[in-house]
């Protein structure tokens with residue numbers, strides 16, 4: 192067995208943890224918090240401090256955070272410049288609803304809109320990805336006068352009533368009647384979608400599923416179609432290159448607008464482009480964003496065209512915290528850092544390094560059925576060797592073992608068989624080497 196992989200050196204001294212011990216905290220949490228929330232790992236991991244791409248547990252042990260608080264921490268945990276901008280805004284003016292004029296919200300909206308292709312220019316601020324998708328669905332219905340919304344199987348779009356209706360994973364749905372007007376089209380998947388991605392007509396064949404659903408399952412007119420450019424919770428699933436273009440054409444032919452859910456794939460994470468949809472050469476009508484936008488702060492947005500926004504002005508849009516100066520300061524500082532430091536280029540470079548390493552591991556280990564993704568939104572899928580049958584047990588074992596080597600990754604896919612890699616965008620080449628060394632070590636351990 193090779194030497195234990197070592198975390199790269201990091202010049203930072205975390206504060207000594209003086210809070211409640213783990214066992215008593217766990218007992219108190221079980222008493223007071225809702226039972227529906229889950230803890231990852233058989234032995235729960237307690238995290239008490241974060242700095243850039245690293246987090247510390249209560250004993251002072253450091254971990255490389257390659258899940259980024261579920262794809263949320265973008266420029267780094269407790270980034271000093273973000274913290275300074277927010278502290279300054281907190282001193283000046285903490286809360287100002289949009290019914291008064293305040294400069295921060297306008298300045299940030301201008302900067303955010305400038306990252307999107309025209310005609311996407313009208314910005315609405317909300318507080319979470321679920322809220323953003325709820326608003327996008329409303330917009331699609333108001334703008335088109337149609338009702339049905341199509342999303343894709345294996346998608347995740349949120350936990351509120353609309354988000355749960357859009358989502359297509361039993362894991363995240365309560366056993367209640369779904370809201371009317373939501374339908375799920377068969378989605379591309381590189382192993383189990385039914386059409387292999389190297390079929391030159393893969394995009395066309397998968398898009399035909401949407402047409403069929405619209406023709407058989409709706410009045411023939413739809414309000415909209417929503418898709419994540421890379422399915423996140425579903426296990427880092429990208430589509431054939433021409434799929435979204437063809438899907439958008441079908442939806443528009445049937446009166447609908449196209450929504451890109453960039454909650455996980457946005458803000459340069461895919462490396463090639465700032466927005467995930469740009470990797471497919473399409474321009475959506477509505478874009479929803481959250482997570483990376485605020486580097487860990489509850490901030491989200493919807494950006495659309497003037498044409499779609501105009502009928503929405505027939506009613507008042509109000510959101511108490513949407514556009515709040517402190518949230519705006521957090522978002523603006525985060526975006527400024529991304530643009531100044533070319534985090535997108537960095538995602539491309541480090542993501543490429545990791546993906547190449549994952550391909551090398553997949554070539555050696557038949558339990559890895561597929562590796563995929565772009566930039567720093569990557570997936571490694573476990574299968575029963577020699578088949579495409581998902582192996583959630585092997586994936587869970589791999590996931591648990593990584594933690595004991597000081598590496599935090601995510602897990603996803605309907606069968607929990609995909610390791611998800613979505614670190615803060617500041618991880619370094621040495622961190623990537625560490626991740627790959629841990630992966631190699633864990634795979635060797637699992638072989639026995």
Ligand SMILES: Cc1ncc(COP(=O)(O)O)c(C=O)c1O
Nearest residue numbers: 319320321347348349423454455
């Ligand atoms: C693609 C996508 N959309 C929407 C959401 C919902 O975001 P939130 O949890 O902020 O409501 C998520 C959350 O994981 C997501 O991954």
